[in-house]
Structures are given as structure tokens and as C-alpha cells.
Amino acid sequence: MNVRTRIAPSPTGYLHVGTAHTALFNYLFAKHSSGVFILRIDDTDPLRSKKEYEDSILRGLKLLGIKWDEGADIGGPYGPYRQSERIGRYRQYIDQLLKQDKAYYCFCTPEELEKERKEQKEKKIPTKYSGKCSHLTKQQKEAFQNEGRKPVVRFRTPQKRIVFRDMIRGDIDVDASLFGDFVIARSDGSALLNFAATVDDIEMKITHVIRGEDFLNLTPRQLLLTEALGHPIPQFAHLSFLYAPDRTKLSKRHGATSVTEYIEMGILPEALVNYLMTLGWSMPKDTSQAKPTDLFGVKEAVLSFTIEAVQKSAPIFDIEKLRWMNGEYIRAKSDKELKELIYQHLSILTREHDALVDKIIPLVKERMKTLAEFMSLAGFFFERPKAFERPLKDAHLKVGRVALESCAWNHDAMEKSIRDAADTAKLKARDLFMEIRIAVTGKTVGPPLLESLEILGKEEILERLNSKI
RNA sequence: GGCGCCAUCGUCUAGCGGCCAAGGACGCGGCCCUUUCAAGGCCGAAAUCACGGGUCCGAAUCCCGUUGGCGCCA
Numbered sequence: 001m002n003v004r005t006r007i008a009p010s011p012t013g014y015l016h017v018g019t020a021h022t023a024l025f026n027y028l029f030a031k032h033s034s035g036v037f038i039l040r041i042d043d044t045d046p047l048r049s050k051k052e053y054e055d056s057i058l059r060g061l062k063l064l065g066i067k068w069d070e071g072a073d074i075g076g077p078y079g080p081y082r083q084s085e086r087i088g089r090y091r092q093y094i095d096q097l098l099k100q101d102k103a104y105y106c107f108c109t110p111e112e113l114e115k116e117r118k119e120q121k122e123k124k125i126p127t128k129y130s131g132k133c134s135h136l137t138k139q140q141k142e143a144f145q146n147e148g149r150k151p152v153v154r155f156r157t158p159q160k161r162i163v164f165r166d167m168i169r170g171d172i173d174v175d176a177s178l179f180g181d182f183v184i185a186r187s188d189g190s191a192l193l194n195f196a197a198t199v200d201d202i203e204m205k206i207t208h209v210i211r212g213e214d215f216l217n218l219t220p221r222q223l224l225l226t227e228a229l230g231h232p233i234p235q236f237a238h239l240s241f242l243y244a245p246d247r248t249k250l251s252k253r254h255g256a257t258s259v260t261e262y263i264e265m266g267i268l269p270e271a272l273v274n275y276l277m278t279l280g281w282s283m284p285k286d287t288s289q290a291k292p293t294d295l296f297g298v299k300e301a302v303l304s305f306t307i308e309a310v311q312k313s314a315p316i317f318d319i320e321k322l323r324w325m326n327g328e329y330i331r332a333k334s335d336k337e338l339k340e341l342i343y344q345h346l347s348i349l350t351r352e353h354d355a356l357v358d359k360i361i362p363l364v365k366e367r368m369k370t371l372a373e374f375m376s377l378a379g380f381f382f383e384r385p386k387a388f389e390r391p392l393k394d395a396h397l398k399v400g401r402v403a404l405e406s407c408a409w410n411h412d413a414m415e416k417s418i419r420d421a422a423d424t425a426k427l428k429a430r431d432l433f434m435e436i437r438i439a440v441t442g443k444t445v446g447p448p449l450l451e452s453l454e455i456l457g458k459e460e461i462l463e464r465l466n467s468k469i
Numbered sequence: 470g471g472c473g474c475c476a477u478c479g480u481c482u483a484g485c486g487g488c489c490a491a492g493g494a495c496g497c498g499g500c501c502c503u504u505u506c507a508a509g510g511c512c513g514a515a516a517u518c519a520c521g522g523g524u525c526c527g528a529a530u531c532c533c534g535u536u537g538g539c540g541c542c543a
Contacts, residue, residue, distance in 0.1 A: 120543090169474070169475090214540060215541090216473065217541035217542070278494090282483070284483095293494080312476090314538085314539070324496085325495085364507095365508090368507090418504085430503095430504050444505060446505070448506095450504080
């Protein structure tokens with residue numbers, strides 16, 4: 001069987017890391033079986049859906065290297081892949097169910113339904129639709145229509161137990177009589193998301209539906225609908241949500257939630273993807289390696305990915321581990337690659353800085369956890385420090401200036417001169433180094449000092465020292 | 470409220486009945502290296518496997534219940 005999976009984001013916001021996570025697992029699963037991965041846009045909510053969001057979601061996924069074989073932008077044999085362009089199809093399926101009496105018109109008003117619910121609550125019985133309109137006569141229907149009522153369409157839910165096997169969670173057992181006849185089309189005729197998704201999954205021949213756990217309770221309905229429509233049911237797998245450290249859903253108040261925001265922070269796409277893959281899944285131990293590793297790419301993951309190995313519990317998104325991983329990826333880059341990334345990331349740098357940047361990169365590479373940190377680490381190369389972390393010690397600076405004035409401008413000569421001067425003045429060399437560091441960079445921590453002095457040049461350094469004495 | 474899902478170090482996880490008085494990674498602490506900070510190396514603290522019952526010669530692993538978290542429906 002040819003595996004076909006899909007990600008179906010609603011374009012109501014920028015690409016959320018949780019969506020990227022789900023997309024990634026769909027992709028890994030499909031590609032592990034040489035299957036097809038599809039990108040569908042579920043834009044059934046016209047009020048909240050925006051083209052801008054759709055574009056950014058597509059861009060984000062591409063950036064992460066998650067490529068789809070069929071999708072809203074590139075089409076494919078089962079298109080269109082945008083729900084707003086499929087409305088007519090949903091109508092056809094609704095009519096089919098209506099014709100077969102597997103669905104019916106319900107004329108109940110919201111007020112009537114609310115009243116019904118209230119009564120059920122008072123009697124402490126499960127709240128569900130009573131089925132009041134399930135067997136209306138022709139006359140009754142006409143009477144309602146003459147009143148001007150617009151009916152919704154409800155699915156006639158078979159009263160039975162539904163058992164299905166979730167590839168991650170195992171057997172799930174639900175009693176369909178508990179949720180009753182649910183709505184599949186609004187009074188304006190438009191299909192509800194769950195119905196639309198069911199139809200799309202059928203038409204797009206989706207074999208494995210891998211999605212968020214919020215759909216777990218909706219799956220029995222999809223199963224019933226698929227059955228009623230006369231199609232084979234796909235396999236299901238439900239992934240846990242990603243949570244913030246306070247165990248609530250990742251949201252704006254926890255900081256960055258969208259892929260774009262992480263990229264803007266200077267997280268490399270490969271690092272983000274790698275980190276996301278370790279959330280809920282782990283690379284099987286390689287017996288040839290002494291230690292298992294958290295560091296691996298999509299290609300390797302595709303080889304060993306199995307959905308059964310996915311963790312059931314909900315992971316917490318830990319930005320510290322992401323930052324560590326990003327540092328690993330930065331250090332794995334060649335200096336040249338890193339330079340290009342830095343140019344892309346920091347628009348204030350231009351090619352005229354090229355010679356300088358070439359020299360700086362080896363000094364800061366192993367100190368950076370994000371691309372954005374380049375500037376906080378190396379800013380002093382581009383402009384003189386405006387602020388100083390602490391007041392400077394004049395006596396030390398004078399000794400340091402004298403030592404540097406007279407010596408050749410290379411690492412070893414400077415070191416010797418500074419150490420000798422420290423000895424003569426009965427100062428600790430390390431203190432002398434520190435004062436020079438602060439005078440030159442403004443900070444107590446930073447790249448190696450003597451290498452930095454070499455790069456900035458004697459004239460500039462002496463001026464920086466003089467200005468502080 | 471009804472139903473469903475989940476539960477191993479602070480965090481991500483390994484573990485799928487004996488190899489586990491629980492392994493790795495991030496983070497944290499210490500030491501080494503060192504002109505600072507990193508990077509790197511070494512060492513360490515950190516989970517009575519949520520709790521309580523079973524099943525079994527034997528349970529983190531199977532079953533039941535409780536608690537807590539989350540979700541769906543309303």
C-alpha cells in the first residue's frame with residue numbers, strides 16, 4: 001500500500017512550532033515508507049483565515065526542509081488542496097447522506113437546544129441532541145420552512161460502540177450513543193471542519209491520519225462518516241501537544257511560539273527541526289556508537305522512524321536545550337558557511353565588513369548559541385564601546401598602554417610585553433588583561449583578548465586605552 | 470458535568486516481565502585547561518519509575534482503582 005499522509009493547518013496564524021512538529025512526524029512517517037506527504041489548507045473559517053498566514057506557513061515549512069509532494073500551492077492529482085475551493089464537494093457528500101437518510105435536517109433553534117441541554121443537566125443525564133428532528137414528517141418540515149427556519153444537517157449516529165486502534169495509543173473504545181446525532185453542515189449549508197476534513201481525507205486517499213490529540217475524541221465521528229460514505233477507513237495516530245514549562249499549552253505569553261520567531265532569534269532551521277524530532281521520539285540506539293545522540297538530521301530520522309515508538313505523554317518545549325543544540329549546529333558550520341548565515345541574519349552588516357568578519361568568526365563561533373549573539377559578542381569590533389561594565393583602574397591601564405605601545409603587534413609579543421610589565425609593576429597579569437579587555441570591549445567577557453587586539457590594530461587600541469585614562 | 474487520553478531525574482528521553490537498587494542528553498554543581506567567557510575533558514548531585522492494590526517465582530514494564538494533568542463534547 002502506498003502511504004499517504006497530510007498536514008492540514010488552518011491559516012489563522014503564523015506557523016506554530018506544534019504544527020511544524022506534527023508536519024514533521026507526518027513527513028517522517030511518509031518518507032520512511034517512501035510515501036507521499038500532502039499539504040492541505042483547512043481554511044473553512046473565512047473570518048479568521050488569511051492568505052498572509054497561509055503564505056507564511058508554507059514558507060516556514062519549506063524553510064524547515066519539510067517538502068510536500070502535493071499541496072495547495074503545487075496541486076496534485078486529488079486537488080484542489082484548499083478547503084475554500086472544495087465547498088461544492090462537501091455539499092455533494094452531504095446531499096448523498098441526506099438522500100440515503102444517513103443524515104437529516106434539524107430545525108431546532110439554538111434556544112431550543114439550550115433548553116434541552118439544561119433539562120438534561122438537571123436530570124443529570126449526559127447532554128446530547130435528543131433527536132427531536134430525526135423523524136419529521138414532510139408537513140412538519142414544510143411548516144418549519146414556512147416559519148423561515150434554516151435547518152442544519154445532522155448525521156444519524158449509529159448507536160454502537162466504536163473501537164479503533166490508534167498507532168500511538170493503542171485501542172480506543174468509545175460509545176457513539178454518548179455523543180448522539182452531530183451537526184455536519186451549518187444552516188447556511190457550509191460543512192463543519194470535521195466533516196470537510198473527513199471528505200478531504202477520503203478524496204485525497206489519505207492512508208494515515210497523524211494529527212494532534214485534540215482530534216482523538218473526534219475520530220469516532222470521522223470513522224462513522226467515512227463508513228457511511230462507503231469508503232475504507234484510514235489508520236490514525238494522535239500526537240500530544242507541546243507544552244510550556246508551566247505545563248500549559250505553548251502560547252504567546254511564554255515567548256516565541258512560531259517558527260518565524262525562532263528563526264529571527266537566530267535559531268538555525270536544522271537545529272529547530274532536530275530539536276522538534278526529539279520531542280516525543282528518540283533516535284534508536286546505534287550499537288556501533290558508545291553513546292546515543294540527540295543530534296541527527298531529517299534524513300537519518302527518516303531511516304529509523306516508526307510511529308509506534310512515539311511517546312504518548314506530552315513534552316515540554318525547553319528553549320535551553322534548543323539553544324544548546326543550536327550552538328552545536330553553529331559550531332559544525334565552516335567559517336564560510338557561518339559568515340553567510342550571519343550576513344543573512346544581521347542586515348546591518350554588509351560585504352564591506354567582509355575582511356573583518358572573516359577574522360572575527362573563528363573567535364566567536366564557539367561562543368554563539370544563536371546567530372543574533374554575534375553582535376553582542378563582536379559588536380566592539382565595529383564600534384567603540386559606549387558603556388563599560390564597571391569603572392576602570394587607571395594605574396593598570398597606564399601600565400597596559402605602555403606595554404602595548406612599545407611592542408610588536410602580534411599575539412606572542414603582546415603577551416610577553418604585558419606579562420613583563422605586570423611583573424615590573426607588581427601587578428597580576430590577569431588583572432592587567434582584564435582592564436585592557438574592559439577598556440577595549442566594554443565588557444568583562446568576550447572573545448580572546450590578544451586575538452581581538454591583533455584584529456583591531458595598534459592605533460585603534462591605543463586610542464581606546466587613551467580615551468579611558 | 471459526561472466521555473476520552475496521559476503519568477520514569479527540574480526538562481527531553483532509554484526501558485516494551487528477570488541484563489534496572491533505572492541508562493543517555495539538556496540544565497545544574499565541582500575539578501582540569503585557561504588572560505575573561507565559551508568550547509573541550511573528567512567527576513558529581515538529581516527519578517522509593519504519581520499513589521494504592523493485585524497478577525506472577527519475579528513488575529518501571531501486565532491488570533484494577535485513586536489522584537493529578539490535558540483534551541473533546543456540552
